[in-house]
Amino acid sequence: MTEQTTLAIDIGGTKFTVAIFRSDKMVRRESRATNREGGREWLLAELAPLLRSWSRETALDNCGIGFGGPVDFARQIVATSTHVGGWRDFDLVQVVRQIVGVPVVMDNDANAGVAGEFLFGAGRGCDPLFYMTLSTGIGGGVIVNGRVLRGVDSWAGEVGHVNVRPDGPACLCGSNGCLERMCCGLWLEHDHGSSARELMQHPEFVREYVVDLARGLKTVLMILNPARIVIGGGIAKSGPALFDPLDRELRKQMPAWSRARTDVAPAALGDDSVVYGAMALARRIM
Ligand SMILES: [Zn+2]
Numbered sequence: 001m002t003e004q005t006t007l008a009i010d011i012g013g014t015k016f017t018v019a020i021f022r023s024d025k026m027v028r029r030e031s032r033a034t035n036r037e038g039g040r041e042w043l044l045a046e047l048a049p050l051l052r053s054w055s056r057e058t059a060l061d062n063c064g065i066g067f068g069g070p071v072d073f074a075r076q077i078v079a080t081s082t083h084v085g086g087w088r089d090f091d092l093v094q095v096v097r098q099i100v101g102v103p104v105v106m107d108n109d110a111n112a113g114v115a116g117e118f119l120f121g122a123g124r125g126c127d128p129l130f131y132m133t134l135s136t137g138i139g140g141g142v143i144v145n146g147r148v149l150r151g152v153d154s155w156a157g158e159v160g161h162v163n164v165r166p167d168g169p170a171c172l173c174g175s176n177g178c179l180e181r182m183c184c185g186l187w188l189e190h191d192h193g194s195s196a197r198e199l200m201q202h203p204e205f206v207r208e209y210v211v212d213l214a215r216g217l218k219t220v221l222m223i224l225n226p227a228r229i230v231i232g233g234g235i236a237k238s239g240p241a242l243f244d245p246l247d248r249e250l251r252k253q254m255p256a257w258s259r260a261r262t263d264v265a266p267a268a269l270g271d272d273s274v275v276y277g278a279m280a281l282a283r284r285i286m
Helices: 039-059 092-100 109-119 179-183 184-194 203-224 235-239 240-253 270-282
Strands: 005-011 015-022 026-032 062-065 104-108 129-132 138-144 228-232 264-266
Touching: 005 039, 005 109, 005 270, 015 039, 015 270, 026 039, 026 062, 026 270, 039 092, 062 092, 062 109, 062 270, 092 104, 104 109, 104 270, 109 129, 109 138, 109 184, 109 228, 109 270, 129 235, 138 179, 179 184, 179 203, 184 270, 203 228, 203 240, 228 270, 240 264
Parallel strands: 005 062, 062 104, 129 228, 228 264
Antiparallel strands: 005 015, 015 026, 129 138
């Protein structure tokens, strides 16, 4: 592993995290809650002073960003955010580069997450690998032949908007009954009045919940036949209370003739899959 010093940033729907890696060791880390109503302006006002002081205190070589929404990787701009205002076609890379003064690379947070888990976490040695964030929203990232698969327009892996209930409630994307609409933290709280963390403690709820979740993952298994699916994000911390029923449901939904494995595991890097991946992206390892 290279001896570089890298600043890694994870901008998510409920929190943002900034970390410094020296070689592949995390030497500094800070995480703060995100104010969703505050949108882009709020986030930049929080982030900028932090980046300014950290980059003054540490000589950096490069910087990687995992952004919690679609990113146009070729143009290196945020495409949009379905949850937080003010991000459409925003040049976040330039803003951060002006502060930290080193090269900056940005990707979607799930693409960073899949890179992090593939290199350092639960996806080591698993190729193809699919990584899904199960959090405020739902995102997906793909590794094929040791590289992040972004697709021709940087939109590969967006499993959150696979329709699992075509007659279901309206999703923010304009469709109905998307995986994200049925299973993400934001909507669970809206629909059921309690947090995903609380809901996952009720086995009867989880039995229903995993039906939609498995429908989404079945699509992944059928198309990609991954060596493993790694699930990160807050809801993935529910452990066996979620993963055991999910595994049973997924096996039930897969057709009997399919020999595709159904290996689904929680992220090994916990809240830090994205910053590890952002570090790897910054160093152009992935
Ligand atoms: Zn949708």
